[in-house]
Amino acid sequence: MARFRLAERIRRRAEFQLVYERGIRVHSRFCTVFVLPNAQTIGRLGIAATRKLGGAVERNRAKRLIREIFRRNKISAGFDVVIIPKRELLEASLTVLEADYRTTFERASRRHARSADAGAPSRL
Numbered sequence: 001m002a003r004f005r006l007a008e009r010i011r012r013r014a015e016f017q018l019v020y021e022r023g024i025r026v027h028s029r030f031c032t033v034f035v036l037p038n039a040q041t042i043g044r045l046g047i048a049a050t051r052k053l054g055g056a057v058e059r060n061r062a063k064r065l066i067r068e069i070f071r072r073n074k075i076s077a078g079f080d081v082v083i084i085p086k087r088e089l090l091e092a093s094l095t096v097l098e099a100d101y102r103t104t105f106e107r108a109s110r111r112h113a114r115s116a117d118a119g120a121p122s123r124l
Contacts, residue, residue, distance in 0.1 A: 004071045010046030010080055019046065019082045024112050028104040030089040030097060031066075034082040035108040043076030048084045062089050069094070069101050076105055 010016060023036035038044065047066050049059040062085040070081070089097065 004067050008042055008044050010044050010082060016046050016082060019080050024108045026104050026108040028100050030086055030092055030100050032084040033104050033108055036080045037078060038080045041077060044080045045070045046082040048082060053085055053087060058090055065097060069098050073098060073102060
């Protein structure tokens with residue numbers, strides 16, 4: 001099993017802000033996903049689990065689930081992905097969450113391709 005390396009993480013506030021401002025936002029049943037192409041060969045993940053999600057135990061569980069899904073599905077190579085989990089994520093199974101992540105990421109990449117073809121900035 002491959003690890004979730006430090007190079008695959010978005011950690012700085014400025015990096016989060018860049019993805020929020022310039023990225024594509026896609027809502028799903030379990031989370032909101034922001035996707036922004038990066039100039040790297042790896043995908044990077046940032047998780048913004050706020051107190052609205054629940055206490056520390058719930059937030060940490062949500063982050064562990066999201067990191068595991070990201071680690072298993074290396075479909076986001078070349079993209080910075082920021083995920084904001086919703087409370088529904090805590091009750092869902094891992095297989096359901098994986099399927100939701102894949103479809104949400106596909107929608108985001110299609111939306112990015114459409115905006116890149118139109119020559120418009122990749123902002124909603």
